[in-house]
Amino acid sequence: xxxxxxxxxxxxxxxxxxxxxxxxxxxxxxxxxxxxxxxxxxxxxxxxxxxxxxxxxxxxxxxxxxxxxxxxxxxxxxxxxxxxxxxxxxxxxxxxxxxxxxxxxxxxxxxxxxxxxxxxxxxxxxxxxxxxxxxxxxxxxxxxxxxxxxxxxxxxxxxxxxxxxxxxxxxxxxxxxxxxxxxxxxxxxxxxxxxxxxxxxxxxxxxxxxxxxxxxxxxxxxxxxxxxxxxxxxxxxxxxxxxxxxxxxxxxxxxxxxxxxxxxxxxxxxxxxxxxxxxx
Amino acid sequence: xxxxxxxxxxxxxxxxxxxxxxxxxxxxxxxxxxxxxxxxxxxxxxxxxxxxxxxxxxxxxxxxxxxxxxxxxxxxxxxxxxxxxxxxxxxxxxxxxxxxxxxxxxxxxxxxxxxxxxxxxxxxxxxxxxxxxxxxxxxxxxxxxxxxxxxxxxxxxxxxxxxxxxxxxxxxxxxxxxxxxxxxxxxxxxxxxxxxxxxxxxxxxxxxxxxxxxxxxxxxxxxxxxxxxxxxxxxxxxxxxxxxxxxxxxxxxxxxxxxxxxxxxxxxxxxxxxxxxxx
Numbered sequence: 247x248x249x250x251x252x253x254x255x256x257x258x259x260x261x262x263x264x265x266x267x268x269x270x271x272x273x274x275x276x277x278x279x280x281x282x283x284x285x286x287x288x289x290x291x292x293x294x295x296x297x298x299x300x301x302x303x304x305x306x307x308x309x310x311x312x313x314x315x316x317x318x319x320x321x322x323x324x325x326x327x328x329x330x331x332x333x334x335x336x337x338x339x340x341x342x343x344x345x346x347x348x349x350x351x352x353x354x355x356x357x358x359x360x361x362x363x364x365x366x367x368x369x370x371x372x373x374x375x376x377x378x379x380x381x382x383x384x385x386x387x388x389x390x391x392x393x394x395x396x397x398x399x400x401x402x403x404x405x406x407x408x409x410x411x412x413x414x415x416x417x418x419x420x421x422x423x424x425x426x427x428x429x430x431x432x433x434x435x436x437x438x439x440x441x442x443x444x445x446x447x448x449x450x451x452x453x454x455x456x457x458x459x460x461x462x463x464x465x466x467x468x469x470x471x472x473x474x475x476x477x478x479x480x481x482x483x484x485x486x487x488x489x490x491x492x493x494x495x496x497x498x499x500x501x502x503x504x505x506x507x508x509x510x511x512x513x514x515x516x517x518x519x520x521x522x523x524x525x526x
Numbered sequence: 527x528x529x530x531x532x533x534x535x536x537x538x539x540x541x542x543x544x545x546x547x548x549x550x551x552x553x554x555x556x557x558x559x560x561x562x563x564x565x566x567x568x569x570x571x572x573x574x575x576x577x578x579x580x581x582x583x584x585x586x587x588x589x590x591x592x593x594x595x596x597x598x599x600x601x602x603x604x605x606x607x608x609x610x611x612x613x614x615x616x617x618x619x620x621x622x623x624x625x626x627x628x629x630x631x632x633x634x635x636x637x638x639x640x641x642x643x644x645x646x647x648x649x650x651x652x653x654x655x656x657x658x659x660x661x662x663x664x665x666x667x668x669x670x671x672x673x674x675x676x677x678x679x680x681x682x683x684x685x686x687x688x689x690x691x692x693x694x695x696x697x698x699x700x701x702x703x704x705x706x707x708x709x710x711x712x713x714x715x716x717x718x719x720x721x722x723x724x725x726x727x728x729x730x731x732x733x734x735x736x737x738x739x740x741x742x743x744x745x746x747x748x749x750x751x752x753x754x755x756x757x758x759x760x761x762x763x764x765x766x767x768x769x770x771x772x773x774x775x776x777x778x779x780x781x782x783x784x785x786x787x788x789x790x791x792x793x794x795x796x797x798x799x800x801x802x803x804x805x
Contacts, residue, residue, distance in 0.1 A: 251633070251711075252634040254711045265621055274654075274655065330536065333536060337536075347544050348540060353786065354546060355758055355783055356740055357758040357779060358550060361772055365565065365578075370575050372576060375577065411798045415802075484653065489653075500657050504653070
């Protein structure tokens with residue numbers, strides 16, 4: 247009977263697994279192989295492609311920016327959404343509506359807001375209009391170092407609701423009795439937050455961080471639609487580089503970079519997982 | 527008092543967060559003259575600063591009429607977007623739902639490894655699979671067809687993971703009882719699994735819809751023929767001198783996504799939470 251059930255289970259999974267193998271796993275194995283070969287002759291070249299990537303200035307710039315972007319936006323997003331989540335959880339009357347509003351950007355197609363972006367950050371645009379009475383010198387935001395921060399803000403805008411929902415779900419899972427007991431013992435709001443809310447949210451914090459990290463790869467959409475293949479160098483991300491390599495058919499570099507990216511994502515996810523499980 | 531201040535701060539922030547929608551709506555209802563006056567500074571060669579008003583002075587539906595009656599290419603793109611989205615979601619239903627059920631309710635060799643593999647794949651950004659998808663798609667001669675966008679997305683492992691979470695919560699006793707009564711495994715899946723897991727299926731579909739209505743990277747990489755492009759790629763290419771049409775097109779693109787969001791918000795939230803929290 248057990249055997250029969252195992253076969254049935256496999257049969258349910260099989261069609262999907264076959265598709266994953268054909269469309270993802272097998273071709274990726276081919277890519278991994280190509281990362282050690284020359285793109286033209288497909289001769290074995292060892293680690294030559296990997297060495298070539300690291301010597302490309304564009305790669306160093308893109309890697310630096312992507313790392314900087316991740317380090318800037320993830321802590322910011324996690325902190326802000328945690329803060330808002332904690333407050334919304336207590337807002338009985340408006341909490342639900344506000345949560346919906348914060349979640350809404352998730353549904354707004356990137357292409358629809360490109361227009362707003364162009365108007366907002368143009369040299370003669372809305373932002374300069376708003377700031378000029380304050381005596382701020384107008385700037386061409388998309389073509390300056392500000393471009394990086396525009397990307398950060400747009401990432402926050404898009405993902406705030408997602409993380410708030412996660413935190414609110416986590417907070418609602420903390421038993422109210424713990425808070426009541428603490429309040430009886432005279433604990434204030436801050437003490438409750440530091441010693442009850444935060445420790446209890448640790449597992450949620452882990453998943454929020456990982457998911458935010460994954461979603462951070464998608465900012466490419468905004469930056470590509472607004473600024474094209476070669477944006478201001480402060481927002482030239484790895485995604486742009488991959489895209490440009492693809493267009494120029496630099497398949498050997500692309501293959502090696504894809505393998506590296508897999509390793510990095512895999513390490514990050516398992517490292518974070520290890521860290522939190524250790525804490526628990 | 528402190529609470530009031532926090533609440534008003536949150537409301538201001540919320541207003542800023544949803545402002546883009548109102549901006550687009552207002553722009554789409556303005557006449558050409560009004561738009562030129564406001565946007566003159568941003569359009570090519572303009573001088574001075576751009577201006578804006580929250581509400582159009584003389585609201586008009588002209589741009590919608592122009593878009594819907596005189597822009598056949600817009601319909602083409604809209605239709606492409608629908609074909610892609612529906613194709614992907616239908617494929618995910620056909621392949622993903624049984625897979626999620628299999629992972630959730632059966633024990634078989636290598637299950638743990640396979641499922642971990644699914645989770646790892648779900649985490650990978652598009653750039654990782656860009657080249658491998660291209661190789662397999664051009665090998666199958668599917669490049670420059672809608673299938674090039676649809677097929678790899680059908681086998682995305684993310685919906686499997688979401689639905690898995692919901693299928694796991696179907697009570698074991700229920701399934702055992704059905705087995706004792708002599709129900710076949712397929713009947714159990716169809717008559718117990720599907721109805722009880724439907725919130726999970728809807729969650730995965732809502733999340734998927736919002737994702738695939740918004741596809742940029744995949745069509746950009748796999749479709750050279752612009753006639754196959756979805757709305758999400760076409761919109762930014764409407765030139766600024768047709769600003770009114772551009773505004774109207776943005777709003778029309780936004781509407782289906784917003785409708786799905788408003789109708790499916792509960793499922794959306796459940797789906798987000800299912801991906802993250804351990805039960």
